[in-house]
């Protein structure tokens with residue numbers, strides 16, 4: 587039994603007091619886990635574009651003050667009543683997409699969404715008592731995505747935590763909490779790309795590069811990467827991208843450019859930016875009759891997608907994916923094993939490492955475009 591079990595832990599967390607403002611490292615109180623909850627010592631947390639999206643005030647579910655962060659790894663500190671699947675000392679990855687294995691979503695093989703804790707996590711609280719486990723001088727601080735990993739300790743629902751190989755390096759596998767599974771799964775689970783297919787990937791950040799990696803592994807014959815940042819192109823070759831397009835080099839709409847260079851369009855396209863105009867282009871660059879376009883990017887509050895219905899009448903399919911369709915608790919440990927066997931990349935996505943105290947520099951790096959993933963070392 588740990589010396590902190592059942593007690594409130596006082597630790598550092600990066601608090602987002604209001605949108606569009608830098609995060610502030612504060613001393614927070616983290617209450618003990620209640621029934622069905624797990625308190626985790628976060629060792630490493632990466633920064634995903636979605637953290638910046640919510641901090642930017644673009645998330646209709648965004649609540650402030652909150653503790654952001656959802657791509658992380660750590661070690662179980664203590665568990666609440668009734669928790670049997672993990673125990674103190676286990677290495678874990680928090681999963682913003684829960685898996686209770688009981689709800690109608692979990693019992694369906696058609697989706698990885700889970701309905702059990704989602705109403706609570708969308709409101710920044712825990713399911714048990716609809717309260718936050720974080721506070722500063724008695725003032726509650728909201729949870730984020732059911733994970734809140736920009737804190738040295740966090741409390742998550744037991745259905746939102748995947749136990750992984752104890753040999754796995756936490757400073758690397760933290761990336762398997764979001765971006766890499768999302769990209770790989772968009773290809774393998776959502777689109778189900780077949781060998782020989784042509785693929786277009788819009789946006790060559792970590793998520794788009796993971797799409798390219800997944801498409802290469804699936805045997806795609808051509809993988810076209812589209813990005814306005816030319817510095818991404820050389821890098822993208824290592825992830826399987828075979829051709830590059832910078833939309834700024836073309837007068838015509840980008841969908842027309844792709845249709846013309848692929849004899850009528852690609853078999854599969856993926857939007858990994860979060861821009862609704864590009865989502866339309868991604869659909870319309872697909873081949874008539876069978877092209878499938880997957881929305882991966884997260885668009886800002888109030889944005890809507892549109893196209894001519896004729897695009898769908900003539901056989902194109904528009905889909906979306908959350909966490910790449912992976913059932914989190916069951917499949918994240920498998921992804922860790924794939925990394926350990928060198929079957930998927932992880933290290934290659936880490937362009938920066940920073941001490942937790944420099945978290946705001948991590949956000950600036952991401953906005954600067956030169957960073958794929960920045961891993962924060964929580965004890966520094």
Ligand SMILES: NC(=O)C1=CN([C@@H]2O[C@H](COP(=O)(O)OP(=O)(O)OC[C@H]3O[C@@H](n4cnc5c(N)ncnc54)[C@H](O)[C@@H]3O)[C@@H](O)[C@H]2O)C=CC1
Nearest residue numbers: 635636789790791792793813814815859860883884908909
């Ligand atoms: N559906 C899901 O489960 C998940 C969705 N996301 C979302 O996926 C998106 C990508 O995430 P990251 O790779 O972390 O972001 P990122 O910011 O690292 O990468 C985005 C890339 O898009 C490029 N880009 C921006 N505007 C463009 C334009 N108009 N045309 C072409 N390229 C453009 C940028 O230069 C950059 O290379 C975000 O919207 C994020 O919120 C992330 C994880 C999970």
Ligand SMILES: N[C@@H](CCC(=O)N[C@@H](CSC=O)C(=O)NCC(=O)O)C(=O)O
Nearest residue numbers: 634636645646647683704764884908909
């Ligand atoms: N809160 C937003 C939507 C945000 C969103 O779509 N999140 C993705 C994960 S993004 C990870 O980096 C997701 O999995 N969505 C499914 C879910 O259950 O949240 C809004 O309200 O529009």
Ligand SMILES: [Zn+2]
Nearest residue numbers: 634636764765
């Ligand atoms: Zn993410």
Ligand SMILES: [Zn+2]
Nearest residue numbers: 686689692700
């Ligand atoms: Zn469920």
